[in-house]
Structure formats: structure tokens, C-alpha cells
Amino acid sequence: MSTALRADPTEPQTKQGPEPAQRRFRLTFPATLMAPGVSLLALLSIIPFITLIVMSFSRVRLLGGLQLDWVGLDNWTRVLQDVDMWVSWWRTAVYLVGTLGLEMVLGVGIALLLHRVVRGRGLMLSLVLLPMFVAPVIVGLLGRYLTDSTFGLYSWALAKLGYEGDILGGSTSAMTAVILMDVWEWTPLIAMITLAGLSGVNPSVLEAASLDGAGYWSTLRHVVFPSITGILLVAFLIRAMDAVRYYDIITVTTNGGPADATKTVPIRLFETAFRFFDFGYAAAIGLMMLVVTIFISKGFVAVLQRKG
């Protein structure tokens, strides 16, 4: 019978069936709970991933019905030989070093400051955290408003200090501005995580250090920092992954300009796909980006496992 493999619906079901039969017909309890979420995630992640790989070996045509023509390694040889592309990687590196470096230094600094405040620390932390909740696109637009050369508050203040010029119009100043906008939004995250780490440092160790006559800086260097390196690393890796992920701020401020000065890899990918409709080439760029984030997430998971 064709129904031989299925449980007969007419058969009276015993509530607690014998173990072996259950194992043959049903998933384990954890697997049952995982099934819906993991299946949907597979649909939303593995299929796009395979599509991306196939696209990177194809020329994709959208007009008159979707069509993929196999072109072999064309897109890959192009992406590796494209000088503009390597310049974009370089700019991405500059952007990452700038944002991550400033955010780590300022975030740790703010955390150390707030850690010395006893009364009102909670309120102050809440205020410091506010930029984190602002949509990146609003951060970008607000940045444009503040740096506008005719009515921007920050341009006005800088003009008083002697700096004239269109901030988003010059290549160095535009890159600096988009970096600072990201720094404004995400330094609070580093500060918050670091403060959590600082609160976890054993106070009796600090007391012992101060009884030994250690000053603030040497306590910081020899006692505090060694005990929060793990947390700082987590903060750094989380930020690094997100810094590669998002490109909203650049899109709405300079969109890669002036003269490509802020054209980082995600901006170039987006324009390749949705302005030049060169989806195969965009897919190759996308896969290269994916490799970068997979390396960072490997690091993140490694840190977690060492901790756990």
C-alpha cells in the first residue's frame, strides 16, 4: 500500500507512544520548535546566497522577463582587475579605520568618565545613548542640515573658528563628515558596552591597587584594561560587522561624491546593481563583501566560545 510509510490515521493513537516509533516518525522536541524558524531562515538566506553565486557567473537581464546568461568567470576577472573597485576597497578601509578607531577611543573615554560619576549616572547614560536609536537615514539628513554651507549650525560655528568652505563639497572634509556622523551615532554603543564591563571589575581588586599606591592611569593600565579586553573585543567586532553592513548615511549625504571621495564598496555595489543594472558584477562584489563579514563573525564566535 502506498500509505505504508505513514501512520494510519484510523489507528487509535496512544498519547505516549513507544520510544522507537516516535523517533522514526517525529522530530525531537527541540527540532520541532526549530523547524518553522529555521526553514524560513533557510528560504531567506540560503536561496539568496545560491542566487548570488549563480548571478556572479551570469549576465542578468531584467527587461522582457528575467534571464540569466552564463558568462563564466567574466564578472570575477573584471572585479579583480577593476582599479576603481580596489580604490573603493581602500576607501572602505579608511572609513572602517576612521569610524571604528574613533568610536573605540571615544566610547572607552566616555565610559571611563561616566564610571567616575556616582550620582545621576543612569540619567547621563540614557542621554548619551540617544543617538543609537536614530534611524541612520535621519542621521545623514540631519548631518546635511548641520553642515549646509549657507545655514548649517556646524558650518556657522566652524566659520566663526576660521574654517570656511563647503564641508560635503571637499573630498577630505566630506569623508571626515560621514565618518563623524557614524561616530556620533555609534560611539554610545561602545560606551555602553564598556561601562557594563567596567561595572563588572571586582571593586576589591581596585581597592587593593589603590592601597598599593597605584595611580589612576597605572590602575587603568594594569588592572582595569586587562580584565575588560574580552568585552572590548566583542564591542569592536559587533561594530565592525555593522560598519560593513550599513551605508544609509553615505547614501543620503554624499552618495559617493564628491568625485567618488566617499564611494565605499557598498555604495559602488548599490549603484552597479540599481543604476547600471549590472547585476552579475554587483553579485561578485557582494560575495567579496560577504567573505569579509564571515571572517569577522568567525572572530566574534571564537571570542564567545573562548569566554563560554
Next chain:
Amino acid sequence: MADTETHIRQKRSSQILVWFLIAVAMLWTLVPLAWMLAGSFKSSADVTASDPKFFFDPTMDNYRNLFSGPNDLTPYLWHSLVASTAAAVLSLVLGTLAGYGLSKSTMRRKNDLSFWVISTRMAPIAAVIVPLFLMFRVAGLIDTLPGLVLAYMTFNLPFAIWLMTAFFDDVPPSIEESALVAGCTRWQAFWYVVLPLTKAGLVTTGVLCLVFAWNDYAFATVFAGPSSQTLPIAASQLVTQTGIDWGQLTAIGTIVVLPMVFAGLAVRKWLVTGLTLGAVTGE
């Protein structure tokens, strides 16, 4: 004596330095937000005055104009609300179930599964959008709210799975075991015993999913059309060739930001855990 005196003086001057630096950090953090809020209440002449107006006659015109006239903001607000709430709720439900399963699972490839989940969450948006655009075109999901919800779930679902796993890992296994010994089924032990213990985790995960979806711009620029545009798109559409209505723009900005600030601060106690994906706990 003199020694303690210099010590006290040093301490006081370092305290002054601390407060000075905190004041600088606060100014850097809060001025843009205050300026946005102020701008939303300025008349169109004041908002782009070449000498910044610190004192001005407040007006509600910008907010009024947003909700009347040809560019009514209401549909955008509605799309934003529906898409982000649906994406958050669905991710939370599926993520909680899967997170519990993953936390309790003893399968061999568990680490690989976790790594797949986290790398999906961290995948660059630009790299996700390109294949998804092709898939959505074939499936007819472009410019639909379900399409937008699915797009948001590409990052919210793995986030919810991963974070809820971390919260469930923190529940001592003995609690669940004693429930099982007392005669609960595994589902009952999960639903009545373990789940109530992770309330903070559920709220945090839900709120953060909501914030991520609500604040999205990149996915909406590609997948949303006239019948599904969200608030961040409305904001960027005010930027036109002919000029920008900064009064309205700062008003939209305020509308986008305020609810998320309240939502985010409501879960501040667990934000560290949430935003480090469970890697760091507590304050």
C-alpha cells in the same frame, strides 16, 4: 599636612576636568537632536536663516503641513507601523521557538547552525538586497507590505533566534527538569515555566527587532513602491533637485526618532545584552 592639601587640590581639579569632559560629550551628543527638534517648530524662514536662530516664534506649521495637502504622511506612517510591527512580531514568535530549540538541542552540527544564523544576521545589506531583488521580482513581492516584512525578517529573524538562544541558555536547566519530573510535558515546561522566566529577553528582542525594522532605509529604497513606502523614504523624498524643505524634514525626523527613543530606553537595562547579541550581560 601639605601633602594631603595638594592631594585634595589635585583630586578637585581632576573632578572639574571630568565634569568638563562630560559636558563636552553631552553637547556633542545632544546638540544635533535639540537642533532637529527646534527646527521642526521653526517657520521656513527661520529654519534656513544664515545666522542660526536660537530664539524664534514656535509654529506647528511643519507638522500640520505633513498631515495635510498632497503629500500626506499618514500612509507612510501606516506602512512603517504595519511592516515593522509585523516583522518584529513574526521574528519574535519564530525566533523564540527556534531559540529555545537551539538552546536545548543536542544535535551534532549545532555550532554550524549557530554560525549560519549569526552570519546571516551580519551579512552586508547590499549583498542581500541584490539576490532578494531578483527573487522578489519573480515572486511579485516588489512594492508589497508582505515583501517588506520578509525583507526585514532577513535580519530580524536570525537576530531573534540568536538572542533568544542566549536568553534561554541563561535559564538553569534544573528548573525545567523539575517541571518535567512534576509531570509537565516538554511543551508545558517550556510554555508555563521557562518562557515566563525570559520575559525580559522577549521584550528586549521584540523592541530591538522593531527598532531595526522601523529605522530601515536600504531595503525600503529597493523593495518599497508607491503602495508600501515607509517614513524613512518619505524623509529622503523631501530631498529634491529644487531644494529641501528643512522644516518638514526635521519634523519627519522627530516623528521617526521619538517613538524609538522611548522604546529603546524602556529596555535600557537589557540593551547591553541585546545589542551584543548576548555576549555581554548586565550593567
